[in-house]
Amino acid sequence: MIRYALTRLALLVLGLFVASALIFTTLRILPGDVAQVIAGVNSTPEALAGIREQLGLDRPLFTQYGDWVGGILGGDLGRSQLTGTPVASELLQKAEVTVPLGILSFVIALLVALPFGVLAAVRRHRPDGVFVSVGAQALAAVPVVWAGMMLVVVFAVTLGWLPAQGFPRGGWSDPAAAFRALLLPALTIGVVEGAVLLRFVRSATLQAMGQDFVRTAAAKGLTRTQALLRHGLPSVGLSVVTVLGVQVAGIMVGAVVIEQLFSLPGIGRMLVEDTGNRDLVKVQGELLVLTGLVLVIGFLVDLVHRALDPRQREAE
Known part of the structure; x- marks a missing residue:
């Protein structure tokens, strides 16, 4: 029973890792830009570039994914890009x-x-x-x-x-x-x-x-x-x-x-x-x-x- 439980637990961890990769990749494919939402419809390209740099959206996707997974392993789901509030605290609420x-x-x-x-x-x-x-x-x-x-x-x-x-x-x-x-x-x-x-x-x-x-x-x-x-x-x-x-x-x-x-x-x-x-x-x-x-x-x-x-x- 213990061996079976450990095997299922390993599959659970693997499933979470695969799910995180799929979620991260799929959301980046969807149309839309959070920087545009923050800056507004009349924003200049320079303003949009500054917001993307501030949010880290100009970094390579692999780096963004690594930072996100590293935060999860440390118990941190990140912060909202719009309000700056911790995601974990809002989820608990x-x-x-x-x-x-x-x-x-x-x-x-x-x-x-x-x-x-x-x-x-x-x-x-x-x-x-x-x-x-x-x-x-x-x-x-x-x-x-x-x-x-x-x-x-x-x-x-x-x-x-x-x-x-x-x-x-x-x-x-x-x-x-x-x-x-x-x-x-x-x-x-x-x-x-x-x-x-x-x-x-x-x-x-x-x-x-x-x-x-x-x-x-x-x-x-x-x-x-x-x-x-x-x-x-x-x-x-x-x-x-x-x-x-x-x-x-x-x-x-x-x-x-x-x-x-x-x-x-x-x-x-x-x-x-x-x-x-x-x-x-x-x-x-x-x-x-x-x-x-x-x-x-x-x-x-x-x-x-x-x-x-x-x-x-x-x-x-």
């Missing part, structure tokens, strides 16, 4: 919105997928099971923006239960208000991603129901549902753990869109604004943090799957 939003969305997705996925499999030939399966297929195809607008119309405009946009200025100093502000965005992401995960849970449950040990338990006097719950759920759990890394990536992508829709001051909204302003240092730091988060979660999922699956340990 915005993470107070994005991280709870992602966690709440993930919990809602699990609450939707696990019980209803098992129900759709166990009662697949009955009206309620068919209804859940068809509903999951429909929800999985719904764009997250459209789902968010529909939830706003129902819960914010019509019923008035939840705020439609914004986040408390005091942040989490008022936990109830902050939670209410995140609940509707989290429902939007969680329901859509939960519908996607539900299909995997249903498929894994059907596969577990066909296993010999479940049929043997049923032959000894247990009902099919009892045999599944007592002996088949570990197998279902292994299959679900395998796709959780993909689901986390979907939740992070959804958060970028939803933060714009609900005017939440999180990392996703900051990323969109900084991309428009061509603040390359901030954008590359934000993209690297988001990519790193997805890779780390994938790494943890692999370790959990390895620990839970005795077949992999026996093969080793």
Whole structure:
């Protein structure tokens, strides 16, 4: 297990290095000039050259990349080219919105997928099971923006239960208000991603129901549902753990869109604004943090799957 963990950790570090190179290179290919944004549309060539020299944009790209990676290894993501503020401090501030939003969305997705996925499999030939399966297929195809607008119309405009946009200025100093502000965005992401995960849970449950040990338990006097719950759920759990890394990536992508829709001051909204302003240092730091988060979660999922699956340990 230790050897496997070290191997996966080495792949994680390699993945972060490759991701940093791709992010840095891709952002330099995009059109636009941060010096033009700072100086204005009527700036002279001399002024633009001075700003580029001040920001270090006139240096070779390899040197700029080396300085950026060296700063990352020292815990420094750089400073904003527009405001001069440290990127790491701004990311920590915005993470107070994005991280709870992602966690709440993930919990809602699990609450939707696990019980209803098992129900759709166990009662697949009955009206309620068919209804859940068809509903999951429909929800999985719904764009997250459209789902968010529909939830706003129902819960914010019509019923008035939840705020439609914004986040408390005091942040989490008022936990109830902050939670209410995140609940509707989290429902939007969680329901859509939960519908996607539900299909995997249903498929894994059907596969577990066909296993010999479940049929043997049923032959000894247990009902099919009892045999599944007592002996088949570990197998279902292994299959679900395998796709959780993909689901986390979907939740992070959804958060970028939803933060714009609900005017939440999180990392996703900051990323969109900084991309428009061509603040390359901030954008590359934000993209690297988001990519790193997805890779780390994938790494943890692999370790959990390895620990839970005795077949992999026996093969080793």
